Amino acid sequence: MAQPPKILILKTGTTNPPVVEVFGDYDDWFQRCLVTHSIEWHVVNIYEGEPIPSLDDFDGVMITGSPSSVWEMKPWMLRSIEWLKERIERQDIPILAVCFGHQLLGAALGGVVEPNVKGAENGTIAVKLTEEGQQDSLFAELSSVINVQSVHKDIVVDIPNRIDTLCLGSTENTAIQALAVGPNIRSVQFHPEIVAPVLAKLFEIREQEAEVFVSSDGVSILERWVKHWLH
Numbered sequence: 001m002a003q004p005p006k007i008l009i010l011k012t013g014t015t016n017p018p019v020v021e022v023f024g025d026y027d028d029w030f031q032r033c034l035v036t037h038s039i040e041w042h043v044v045n046i047y048e049g050e051p052i053p054s055l056d057d058f059d060g061v062m063i064t065g066s067p068s069s070v071w072e073m074k075p076w077m078l079r080s081i082e083w084l085k086e087r088i089e090r091q092d093i094p095i096l097a098v099c100f101g102h103q104l105l106g107a108a109l110g111g112v113v114e115p116n117v118k119g120a121e122n123g124t125i126a127v128k129l130t131e132e133g134q135q136d137s138l139f140a141e142l143s144s145v146i147n148v149q150s151v152h153k154d155i156v157v158d159i160p161n162r163i164d165t166l167c168l169g170s171t172e173n174t175a176i177q178a179l180a181v182g183p184n185i186r187s188v189q190f191h192p193e194i195v196a197p198v199l200a201k202l203f204e205i206r207e208q209e210a211e212v213f214v215s216s217d218g219v220s221i222l223e224r225w226v227k228h229w230l231h
Helices: 017-023 026-033 075-090 100-108 131-135 196-206 217-229
Strands: 006-011 040-045 060-063 095-098 112-115 121-129 145-152 154-158 165-170 178-181 185-188
Touching: 006 026, 017 196, 026 040, 026 217, 060 100, 060 217, 075 095, 075 100, 095 100, 095 217, 100 112, 100 154, 100 178, 100 185, 121 131, 121 196, 131 165, 145 196, 145 217
Parallel strands: 006 040, 006 060, 060 095, 095 185
Antiparallel strands: 112 154, 121 145, 121 165, 165 178, 178 185
């Protein structure tokens, strides 16, 4: 029998304690969405200074969201960016980077990450896939407009023109909602791992107004990543 794939989760922060108490934390959400898959998980708290382990024993990497901001450029963030630069060059392991992780990747590509002048993008949003996005394995067979959960105030404003990098989706608020970097690295600004009840609880705790509704598109994206890049 084949061994289950091993996924390394690089955890970049922790969310509000009342949310963690009820629904778990950033790393738990990925695992819960993929609970029907046989996967061996390993979590490293890089935001607490834990080193990124050797990738020899892993089949894929997920990078979580965070309440922190990439533009703070704390030492652990700088180390993570350098690590991502090496992954971009080598393309030696599949990576899915989410929200803060997406912004770390943008910085590693030489892009600019800063607070969005259009304001935060909170709630269930409609992301329009580009032509390249509609053809990418991450969004295979999904609609050209996907409904996903979002909570962010920072964005990747711009990235240098690179032959290995494509924008896969956008909204009016955020032009770069998803990226493909070479064959093995994908990132999304939204949260495919957050389900509607978690997001609603998050906004309740933060006393923020946002429209949240159920959509299966986020989980479908995670399923596609596992199916295409880990099997």
